[in-house]
Amino acid sequence: MWIFQHLLEIFLEYGYIAVFSVLLLCGFGLPVPEDVTLVTGGVISAFGKANVHFMFIIGMLGVMIGDTFVFVLGLWKGSKILEFKLVKKYLNETRFQLVQEKFSKYGKWVVFMARFMPGLRTPIFFTAGMTKRVSFLRFFLTDFLAAIISVPVWVYLGYFGANNFDKLMQWVHKGQMLVLISLGSVLLAAFLIYKFKKKPQGQES
Numbered sequence: 001m002w003i004f005q006h007l008l009e010i011f012l013e014y015g016y017i018a019v020f021s022v023l024l025l026c027g028f029g030l031p032v033p034e035d036v037t038l039v040t041g042g043v044i045s046a047f048g049k050a051n052v053h054f055m056f057i058i059g060m061l062g063v064m065i066g067d068t069f070v071f072v073l074g075l076w077k078g079s080k081i082l083e084f085k086l087v088k089k090y091l092n093e094t095r096f097q098l099v100q101e102k103f104s105k106y107g108k109w110v111v112f113m114a115r116f117m118p119g120l121r122t123p124i125f126f127t128a129g130m131t132k133r134v135s136f137l138r139f140f141l142t143d144f145l146a147a148i149i150s151v152p153v154w155v156y157l158g159y160f161g162a163n164n165f166d167k168l169m170q171w172v173h174k175g176q177m178l179v180l181i182s183l184g185s186v187l188l189a190a191f192l193i194y195k196f197k198k199k200p201q202g203q204e205s
Contacts, residue, residue, distance in 0.1 A: 003032060007040040015050055020062045027066015029122045034063070035154050039168070042158020052159045059151045067125055067143050074129025075136065099127045108134050108142070115146035 011018050019041040026034045038059050045052035099120065102110045111134055114124040125143075128134045134142075161168035 004036055004040055007032070007037060008043060011040055011044045012047070012049055015044070016055070016058050019050075019055065020058050023059065023062025024066045024069075027063065027070055027122070027125075029070075034121075035150075038151060038154035039158035042155040042160075043162040043168075045155075046159045046162030052155065055159075056152055056155045059155050060147060063147050063151055064140075064144060067121075067147075068140060070122055070125040071129040071136070071139050071143075074126040075132065077130070099123050103127070103131075103133060108138060111139055111142045112146045115143070115150055 007022065010022075019037065022030070022032060022037050023034065026032055026037060041050070041055045041059060042052060044050050045055045099110075102113070102117075102120065102124065110124055111128055114121045117124070125139075128139055158168070
């Protein structure tokens with residue numbers, strides 16, 4: 001994967017600041033896979049060039065700041081954002097209609113789902129701000145919830161898989177499934193905890 005190789009060279013040279021900068025630009029629409037960026041950050045941590053736990057924090061900061069900037073830009077400029085050439089590239093009429101369909105289907109939770117929909121993430125965040133369908137606080141908390149699930153999966157995947165490149169690339173290609181499995185596990189655990197807490201004391205064994 002040539003993107004991985006290029007990112008690896010840059011990250012090995014410049015470390016945390018390079019990872020943070022690329023993630024920030026990913027939020028602005030840079031056509032570099034966010035998952036590969038995070039995995040590469042995990043890989044350089046395995047090589048001793050960074051601390052993997054701090055890399056996770058850097059990953060969260062880069063993702064959240066980039067996403068929030070896109071949302072606020074849409075909120076601030078409104079429909080005028082569609083006049084920007086760069087925005088038109090990522091939010092053309094066809095994609096805008098697709099984003100509207102996602103909002104109709106998932107409601108405000110489309111912000112959460114956007115984390116797992118590469119290619120639609122930036123348009124969804126622009127639209128969420130532009131149409132004011134979601135308040136800033138709801139956007140931030142929902143996006144944070146999605147990021148806190150996906151970011152550690154990618155970073156630690158790179159960290160633990162760094163010594164087996166071929167296997168790592170297979171995991172990256174199947175990565176969305178890994179993230180969704182993690183998401184499912186978290187939701188299942190939350191559901192079980194909720195049901196346990198609601199269980200009447202008289203029914204406890």
